[in-house]
Amino acid sequence: MELNRKSYQGVWNIVRFNWPFYVVAGIVILLVIGIAGYFSGLIFYFLLAAALAALGGMLVSLVVSHYIYDRSSLYDFxxxxxxxxxxxxxxxxxxxxxxxxxxxxxxxxxxxxxxxxxxxxxxxxxxxxxxxxxxxxxxxxxxxxxxxxxxxxxxxxxxxxxxxxxxxxxxxxxxxxxxxxxxxxxxxxxxxxxxxxxxxxxxxxxxxxxxxxxxxxxxxxxxxxxxxxxxxxxxxxxxxxxxxxxxxxx
The missing domain is CATH 3.40.50.150 (Vaccinia Virus protein VP39)
Structure with a gap:
């Protein structure tokens, strides 16, 4: 592990260590969006909202992790x-x-x-x-x-x-x-x-x-x-x- 941490090292490690989760989550989100196209009205908006919420949750977790492990003073000790x-x-x-x-x-x-x-x-x-x-x-x-x-x-x-x-x-x-x-x-x-x-x-x-x-x-x-x-x-x-x-x- 390098002493001088790179700007995105923490969040990039999280992605590398947990890549199967992100791959599966991405596939599921795309499938839900694709399935939503076969519906209209309330069902369409519900499926689209669910897919966007899942994507948003994933992005929020990565942004927070980037803040904690790459932008905060945590590893300055x-x-x-x-x-x-x-x-x-x-x-x-x-x-x-x-x-x-x-x-x-x-x-x-x-x-x-x-x-x-x-x-x-x-x-x-x-x-x-x-x-x-x-x-x-x-x-x-x-x-x-x-x-x-x-x-x-x-x-x-x-x-x-x-x-x-x-x-x-x-x-x-x-x-x-x-x-x-x-x-x-x-x-x-x-x-x-x-x-x-x-x-x-x-x-x-x-x-x-x-x-x-x-x-x-x-x-x-x-x-x-x-x-x-x-x-x-x-x-x-x-x-x-x-x-x-x-x-x-x-």
Whole structure:
């Protein structure tokens, strides 16, 4: 992954990783428009409106994604500047099959020693787009394959743990809790776990319609953190579509 992101890299990655969806959606929209031509009156306008609504929804989701991943300051990580990392020495980034942030973080925090982990397991995390992403951007040799319930690190090994736009791929709530318990175990006293996620909320529904079901609700995240005995030190929005949770040990 290039350190200097291209102007449309984020939205283009989304299209490449999810191209079967866009192909099928495009064919269905064209079929509906074609079928509408055989009708007149109310049925014609209903089918045409349905096709245009589907097309509009798809375009809105791409425009929003372009704003989030290409136009906002999300990947500048300026929102981390208020956190005191100067005394930290070790960091862990945990991803789910596709890592587009570690290299940027390494450049921003050159004094940190980074370890990289990938918990993607196709038997448990069944999102097809991840497999396509891995073919386009194969994991680096230094990325360690891990299991969510058994991280191969020592107790209190890391000062900072980054879990950015990846933990939502853990669909099973129990697995998600075990994962955060493991993160707590390998986090040093006074350390921070930084979680960044879309939420299953109104802004993401308006942006992605039924696609927002791929995310978890705010209540689900808070419950997960509580059951993992982690303290929510800070919560804020990085754009209206992205939530940031900063966690510490209780």
């Amino acid at each position: 300026g929102w981390l500047d208020g956190l005191d990392f100067q005394k930290a020495g070790s960091a862990l980034t945990v991803n789910a099959g596709f890592d587009e942030t570690t290299e940027i973080l390494q450049h921003k925090f050159p004094f940190l020693r980074f370890a990289m982990a990938d918990f993607y397991d196709p038997r448990l995390h069944t999102e097809p787009s991840i497999e396509r992403a891995r073919k386009i951007y194969p994991p680096k040799p230094e990325v360690l394959k891990v299991y969510t319930s058994d991280l191969p690190y020592g107790d209190q090994q890391f000062d900072i743990i980054f879990v950015l736009l990846s933990a939502h791929e853990i669909r099973n709530p129990k697995e998600r809790i075990l994962f955060f318990l493991e993160l707590k175990r390998v986090l040093r006293e006074g350390g921070k776990i930084i979680v960044m996620e879309h939420l299953r909320d109104l802004p993401n529904f308006l942006a992605y319609t039924i696609g927002f079901f791929h995310f978890h609700s705010h209540a689900a995240w808070i419950k997960c953190f509580e059951l993992a005995e982690l303290k929510l030190e800070r919560e804020e929005k990085q754009t209206v579509f992205i939530s940031l949770f900063i966690l510490t040990k209780k």
